[in-house]
Amino acid sequence: MFETPINFVRKLRGNKHIVMFYEEPEYARAIAFEFIKSGLTNNQPCAYISNEDQNILMNDMRGSSIDPERVHIQQLGDQMPEVLSERLTQMKSRPWAIKEDRPDRIVLMDSTVICTYPVSDILTTIKSSDYGAWMNELLLIHNGAIYARQFYKGVAFVWQ
Numbered sequence: 728m729f730e731t732p733i734n735f736v737r738k739l740r741g742n743k744h745i746v747m748f749y750e751e752p753e754y755a756r757a758i759a760f761e762f763i764k765s766g767l768t769n770n771q772p773c774a775y776i777s778n779e780d781q782n783i784l785m786n787d788m789r790g791s792s793i794d795p796e797r798v799h800i801q802q803l804g805d806q807m808p809e810v811l812s813e814r815l816t817q818m819k820s821r822p823w824a825i826k827e828d829r830p831d832r833i834v835l836m837d838s839t840v841i842c843t844y845p846v847s848d849i850l851t852t853i854k855s856s857d858y859g860a861w862m863n864e865l866l867l868i869h870n871g872a873i874y875a876r877q878f879y880k881g882v883a884f885v886w887q
Contacts (some may be wrong), residue, residue, distance in 0.1 A: 735771065746830075759775065773834075774799035
């Protein structure tokens with residue numbers, strides 16, 4: 728069943744690994760924040776891993792009614808974050824050192840993970856001859872997807 732991205736993340740529970748493709752960074756962040764709010768409301772441990780400025784991120788969280796002290800915030804680096812590899816053993820085989828294979832943001836709520844990829848980066852960093860194989864591999868290790876086109880436009884679903 729298809730849902731809007733915001734409604735989808737509000738209901739997302741269980742051991743899921745979701746990939747999100749987005750066009751507008753603000754919309755991707757709004758979806759991620761909604762996911763975190765849902766987790767915190769249910770007293771679930773949450774984490775936000777990215778290369779965003781942590782002070783700005785924490786201020787934005789406060790502005791979205793999220794207490795950043797309740798969220799594990801970490802910089803996304805050249806090594807797979809330990810909090811992620813603990814939950815996703817299938818990710819260990821992926822070549823994390825290759826930048827285009829890495830999401831730009833990882834959001835966790837207990838055993839559910841959302842990895843985000845900006846569409847503009849995919850189109851500029853993946854060779855067109857490799858695109859199909861890259862996308863196939865990416866979708867094989869996820870069991871749901873969000874395509875967040877513009878604010879309040881997009882679709883989300885799970886397939887496993």
